Amino acid sequence: MKIIVEAQGTLLKVSQKLDVPYREQRRTSTRGAIKGFSAKSRIRLLQLVARLRIIKKLHPTFLTLTYGKTFPDCQTAKKHLWNFIKRLRRRSPEVFSCIWRLELQDRNAPHFHLIIFNMPFIHKATIQKLWAECVSEQYWDYSAEEVRYPFTRIEAIRNHKKLCCYVSKYIAKKDDASPEGDASSCGFNNEPYLSAQKITGRLWGVINKAMLPFAKISQVVIDYDKKWYREFQDMCRQIWNGIEDDSGFHLYTSNPYSVTYILSKRFVEKFKIPIVSEVHESLRILPCEPCPF
DNA sequence: TTACGGTGGCGTATGATCGC
DNA sequence: GCGATCATACGCCACCGTAA
Numbered sequence: 001m002k003i004i005v006e007a008q009g010t011l012l013k014v015s016q017k018l019d020v021p022y023r024e025q026r027r028t029s030t031r032g033a034i035k036g037f038s039a040k041s042r043i044r045l046l047q048l049v050a051r052l053r054i055i056k057k058l059h060p061t062f063l064t065l066t067y068g069k070t071f072p073d074c075q076t077a078k079k080h081l082w083n084f085i086k087r088l089r090r091r092s093p094e095v096f097s098c099i100w101r102l103e104l105q106d107r108n109a110p111h112f113h114l115i116i117f118n119m120p121f122i123h124k125a126t127i128q129k130l131w132a133e134c135v136s137e138q139y140w141d142y143s144a145e146e147v148r149y150p151f152t153r154i155e156a157i158r159n160h161k162k163l164c165c166y167v168s169k170y171i172a173k174k175d176d177a178s179p180e181g182d183a184s185s186c187g188f189n190n191e192p193y194l195s196a197q198k199i200t201g202r203l204w205g206v207i208n209k210a211m212l213p214f215a216k217i218s219q220v221v222i223d224y225d226k227k228w229y230r231e232f233q234d235m236c237r238q239i240w241n242g243i244e245d246d247s248g249f250h251l252y253t254s255n256p257y258s259v260t261y262i263l264s265k266r267f268v269e270k271f272k273i274p275i276v277s278e279v280h281e282s283l284r285i286l287p288c289e290p291c292p293f
Numbered sequence: 294t295t296a297c298g299g300t301g302g303c304g305t306a307t308g309a310t311c312g313c
Numbered sequence: 314g315c316g317a318t319c320a321t322a323c324g325c326c327a328c329c330g331t332a333a
Contacts (some may be wrong), residue, residue, distance in 0.1 A: 248316050
């Protein structure tokens, strides 16, 4: 077995690679349809965000898109979102990228949270108009005397702390009141999904992943040995004490690179363990048009 | 000419299931 | 309860026809 230690952004991921191919160990099965925001799905989303690095020149932006009093089902809403994203992308097709998250309000109305990178400057009113044009008029806001476009919220993300704040508050938010079960074990409130029985498909996704601002990556692969791995885990427990013996783990820390550095220097020297492979890639910064934010 | 939405095919995020 | 792995449901994207 090999141990893969990976540092990127604020993520430290330690995983185990088995020597025996897993294919030989398991029997085949058919996966079911997507019914909700599972704990694993949430972890994948959090890990993805942790791998990013927020740089002002990429104009990271947080955007919320909603519907009026009447609202469509999730499939139709996704169609609206996709048309909206296509319109945005046409304004900067090469570098535009985003992470989207579908959420249901208590009234079962779908709405979207987006983290956008490299979006050209567009006035809030224009964005609201774009979204209104992508949804049909029946979903506009008729609650006031005059008909209004559906509500949209746009805000610049100025640093990684702000991004984490958004992610925990909106993108991967927890709700302690949710019932037991796999889908709710992540803390997500599935009540609206289950009662609506309309939810189909994924609840988050990435547009133009290749252009996301991933932080530099540092990866070290070493053959497993109980001696060094136990000591390595003890070191990592200084960051987070919840790591279990001999298992893989992941944790979020401001400087995960110091862990891979110590591993590839001190541990290798102390325990005389050969490194199987070592990769250090620097952050890719993409060109972008200036923005008045 | 440009912007738009629809669509087919490929790639990947997901659920199922395993061992630990 | 966790991480690892795999098959596959469905998202992503290039391309196309249509409308203005």
